[in-house]
Amino acid sequence: MEQAFFLVFAAAAVITALTMVLAPNPVHSALALMACFLQISAIFVLLAAPLLAVIQIFVYVGAIMVLFVFVIMMIDVREAVLQRFVPGGNLPALMLLGLLGVEMLALVLLSDRFSALGPAGGRTAGDIRELGTTLFADYLLPFEVASVILLVALVGAIVLARKEAG
Amino acid sequence: MVPLSWYVVLGVLLFVIGAAGVLLRRNILVVLMSLELLLNSVNINFIAFGAFHDDFRGRIFAIFVIAITAAEVAIALGILVALVRNKATLKVDEVTMMKG
Numbered sequence: 001m002e003q004a005f006f007l008v009f010a011a012a013a014v015i016t017a018l019t020m021v022l023a024p025n026p027v028h029s030a031l032a033l034m035a036c037f038l039q040i041s042a043i044f045v046l047l048a049a050p051l052l053a054v055i056q057i058f059v060y061v062g063a064i065m066v067l068f069v070f071v072i073m074m075i076d077v078r079e080a081v082l083q084r085f086v087p088g089g090n091l092p093a094l095m096l097l098g099l100l101g102v103e104m105l106a107l108v109l110l111s112d113r114f115s116a117l118g119p120a121g122g123r124t125a126g127d128i129r130e131l132g133t134t135l136f137a138d139y140l141l142p143f144e145v146a147s148v149i150l151l152v153a154l155v156g157a158i159v160l161a162r163k164e165a166g
Numbered sequence: 167m168v169p170l171s172w173y174v175v176l177g178v179l180l181f182v183i184g185a186a187g188v189l190l191r192r193n194i195l196v197v198l199m200s201l202e203l204l205l206n207s208v209n210i211n212f213i214a215f216g217a218f219h220d221d222f223r224g225r226i227f228a229i230f231v232i233a234i235t236a237a238e239v240a241i242a243l244g245i246l247v248a249l250v251r252n253k254a255t256l257k258v259d260e261v262t263m264m265k266g
Contacts, residue, residue, distance in 0.1 A: 029196050
């Protein structure tokens with residue numbers, strides 16, 4: 001049962017990701033990527049990480065993709081529809097990608113370290129409490145640094161996108 | 167029960183698709199979207215390994231990756247808007263302002 005769900009979500013994620021890369025229109029790419037993120041959040045639920053699934057939907061689908069759609073709205077993307085791929089020889093890039101994919105798949109499938117079955121044990125709401133305690137106790141400094149980075153990004157984005165005052 | 171290797175293979179597939187988008191597409195917006203896909207495939211691996219080894223650190227790393235991604239996207243789209251305002255192009259091979 002779980003395997004069937006996983007296969008459905010994984011197939012949908014791969015198909016929507018391919019749509020994202022191959023679609024001529026950036027708007028279609030953005031919508032396909034949104035669908036892909038929803039599938040990935042379903043995968044997170046299968047991995048017994050419901051909090052991460054919710055964060056995935058809030059941050060990626062709710063914030064990041066809406067930002068993308070807003071920028072697409074501000075910018076004229078009609079010209080981009082005409083030529084999808086970088087002109088000239090893409091052979092080195094394609095070879096690199098093929099090599100990378102084959103290497104990673106070979107390493108995963110030939111090793112017996114990845115044959116473990118299923119996440120251990122049933123999880124409850126206390127799990128999230130434990131996650132929060134770990135995050136705010138053991139990882140307090142990285143958490144604060146991340147918040148400073150977000151603040152700097154906020155200020156930077158405003159400065160970058162502002163029209164020159166003169 | 168789903169074996170761990172399935173999750174890792176899904177991560178590999180999404181990573182290769184995202185890398186193809188970054189390397190082959192001409193539109194800067196789609197390149198940035200592919201970058202999001204790359205980071206997300208890495209997140210799948212983090213959470214899968216964390217769940218299978220019963221360790222919180224996978225999820226905590228994923229949370230940090232998501233936070234940094236949000237910052238990255240805000241800056242990247244800010245730069246993109248400034249770029250389009252000054253140069254009026256969205257093609258990656260036509261942005262050569264920093265070439266000496």
